[in-house]
Amino acid sequence: MSDKITHECGIAMVRLKKPLQYYQEKYGTPLWGFTKLFLLMEKQHNRGQDGAGVACVKFDVPAGDPFMFRERCVKANPLDRIFKRLLGDYNKLVSHGDAHPEFAKTVKEQFDFGGELLLGHLRYGTSGGYSQSSCHPFFRRSPWPTRNLALCGNFNLTNTDELNRNLIAMGQHPIFATDTQALLEKVGFYLDEEHDDLYRQLREQKMPGKEISAQICRDLDVHRVIQRAGEKWDGGYVLAGAVGNGDAFIVRDPSGIRPCFYFENDEVIAVASERAPLMTVFDLELADVEEMPPASVMVIKKDGTRTIKAFREELPRTSCSFERIYFSRGNDIDIYRERKTLGAKLADQVLASVDHDWGNTVFSFIPNTAEVAYYGLVSALRERRRTEVKDEILRRSQDGTLTPEKLDDLILRNWPRSEKVVSKDIKLRTFIGQEGMRNHLASHVYDITYGSVDPGKDNLVCVDDSIVRGTTLRKSILRILTRLNPKKIVIVSTAPQIRYPDCYGIDMSEIGKFIAFEAAVELLKENGKEELLGEVYRHCRRAVETEEAVNHVKKIYEPFTPEEISARIARIVYPQNVDWAGDVEVIFQSVENLHSAVPNHSGDWFFTGDFPTAGGFRVVNQAYINFFENSDRRSY
Known part of the structure; x- marks a missing residue:
């Protein structure tokens, strides 16, 4: 294109279905998933050069240790900078003996991105400026795992002002920055409500305190959270989210405007904005990659089960033709x-x-x-x-x-x-x-x-x-x-x-x-x-x-x-x-x-x-x- 325009962002998700030790033994590195995330993002670098960000959730971390991590960059070549810095941290561990049978455990404990759930985002800025604070993934933190949320997406909403007014009506004090912030707070609000409802039910059942958190993690209904939060979203969007308990979700707009594809086998569930990167990175055939249905949310529970359900009534399909003319790689x-x-x-x-x-x-x-x-x-x-x-x-x-x-x-x-x-x-x-x-x-x-x-x-x-x-x-x-x-x-x-x-x-x-x-x-x-x-x-x-x-x-x-x-x-x-x-x-x-x-x-x-x-x-x-x-x- 002779005229430069900024446009759709890119997303990537890698959800490992095995422990890190499995990938260490089969592929020679516990960073197999981390490497796949980088490749998915690199193969989609055309989708965003104003910034990049990655997030990670570690499963079954002992109380007192951090379990969610994020790295963002808006400098030149942001993707290279992020992964170069993170791999620098990893290489310090390698120098202490990656051949050791407990090396995967060491990576899980000491490397921030040695986790099972990984998110990636490539940004083209359309609102909110170009500072790091506007760069995805956005984070919402809490000492309760099920109230922690990382969110990124490829989207524009047309009614951000309306969503912010709704948040104010709920009693919140939103920061009028970006539509991403509005989405984060909207999803976060109903995530809190879901958590609180479960907490009250379990406490009334006299469940011991140590068991309540684990039960909430199992029972958390992410589909219902998105269904309630997304009732009034207007625009084209694909959202990728990770909850601190290990649950993950992907949401696609009711008109199927923004693209999204996924792949699953017995080792991994992977999601990307484009189909070809999944095929290249995971060595797949065309039929191996599925398109995410419009008006649906994919939920991946921490136990590895995956469901896809409608969260809104589907509208007539109007997938973006510009994706085919220009944006997606040919x-x-x-x-x-x-x-x-x-x-x-x-x-x-x-x-x-x-x-x-x-x-x-x-x-x-x-x-x-x-x-x-x-x-x-x-x-x-x-x-x-x-x-x-x-x-x-x-x-x-x-x-x-x-x-x-x-x-x-x-x-x-x-x-x-x-x-x-x-x-x-x-x-x-x-x-x-x-x-x-x-x-x-x-x-x-x-x-x-x-x-x-x-x-x-x-x-x-x-x-x-x-x-x-x-x-x-x-x-x-x-x-x-x-x-x-x-x-x-x-x-x-x-x-x-x-x-x-x-x-x-x-x-x-x-x-x-x-x-x-x-x-x-x-x-x-x-x-x-x-x-x-x-x-x-x-x-x-x-x-x-x-x-x-x-x-x-x-x-x-x-x-x-x-x-x-x-x-x-x-x-x-x-x-x-x-x-x-x-x-x-x-x-x-x-x-x-x-x-x-x-x-x-x-x-x-x-x-x-x-x-x-x-x-x-x-x-x-x-x-x-x-x-x-x-x-x-x-x-x-």
Whole structure:
């Protein structure tokens, strides 16, 4: 993606089903589970680079010894820093004799993360800032094991203010920091109630004090806790939690917006945001990995039993299509095929744009996440060209006009040309504070392969996976592509026009910054329809005040076709102050083709404005209000 956006976080859980000694004997290390956690997180590092955190629960720890641990970091390369520090502590124990038969016991006693239940989180910050205090997992501590809670997640809630008001009504004093804090306190409140109810029952039964805690651990109903706590959650979420008694849980939202997968055998239960990391880390087949059902909570009791039950009524499934277009890694076979199909679906539009000029068109992509879709486009183009060549050869064979020269022209000189025109300098650092110079440095993140285009003659087609704000196109990519002096530049987005904010995981809440919205507003003003902007503002204010579940911002786009908006986008991003007079065209995927290519992930609200929950409609109307009032406040 050329525009940088922050988005869904990543989670990982490893729940060992055997004692550490088992893994020491079978795999040569008691840190088998700890290593698997690191690998699951490393294989999902694309999901969060603003911070990382891990937590651990040790089972059956003697009274007086700590049993829950946490490590977080928001510095550069947070995952590496965390595990390097923790492994430094572990290596001190190794130096005292890891071959000793009691070594696993030593690790359990002396290494903080020598436990049976491990949580991991990779963070992209969308609220709460970027300090360590905003980094998951969040902790809630108590001397009672069943009141201790570690919580992390991949989510955004649209109604955090409402949840905080509910906490106040309960008598709490919540800290208005993040939606994670609100969730932590909400779950913690009902966890306390569950604990207290059990405690009173057991005390009335005259159970000895030493036995009460153990019985509460066995009887704690985590499903009921989540069912009560999550009654009013609105948003897209996957939550991973660990209770101090050794119970664990995973919760997925009722619409299945955020992804979650799990695997279980007789040694481990493992959970991750993406399927492919589980397959790689545990050497699994596709069928070994299960998808977590929407509207459900998985509970893993301390004794190892696992249940999955509904905690809310399931809503129509609207899994996030952006996961498939961009966010999830493309080594999942289904995602890989879908991205290739997204590219292939653009072949007709691309060929029309370059007037079927096979001999004078170069096809490339904007690194790196558009690469797979580019392969799909080129594959489809080659198939089209093969069909054309075959038909032409058959025709000329029949009428006697096929010559060696014509064969060369058909097969060699007019074949789709693929070049890596654009490269990305990943490690270019824009650390200079002065804004103008920082922007100048940022414009050099991309570079080109000089000589890959025939100047003044070739069209240049570049595939991108999506265009959000168009900033990088304007300030960097198009400017540098003009140095190749192509006849025409065609930017091809495998995603439709992004028109509306997201509030379920992606940090795209400022509608005024979307280039599609910018184009629509320009067209309204140009066509004498500027009064519509004020009309929509009034409708949005009323909708927010009355909690009306209607997207009034759709009216901004209704007067224009997608092609008209695309044409205006091309004008907006056209490179200024460069010595080049060629054409620029911007092509977007159609919503129909998106659904055809990605049939099982129908969540398309960023493109269509059809939000799956009431909170989404409130957010889009508030986002427009903020735009109209020139306010930079968050819309959720």
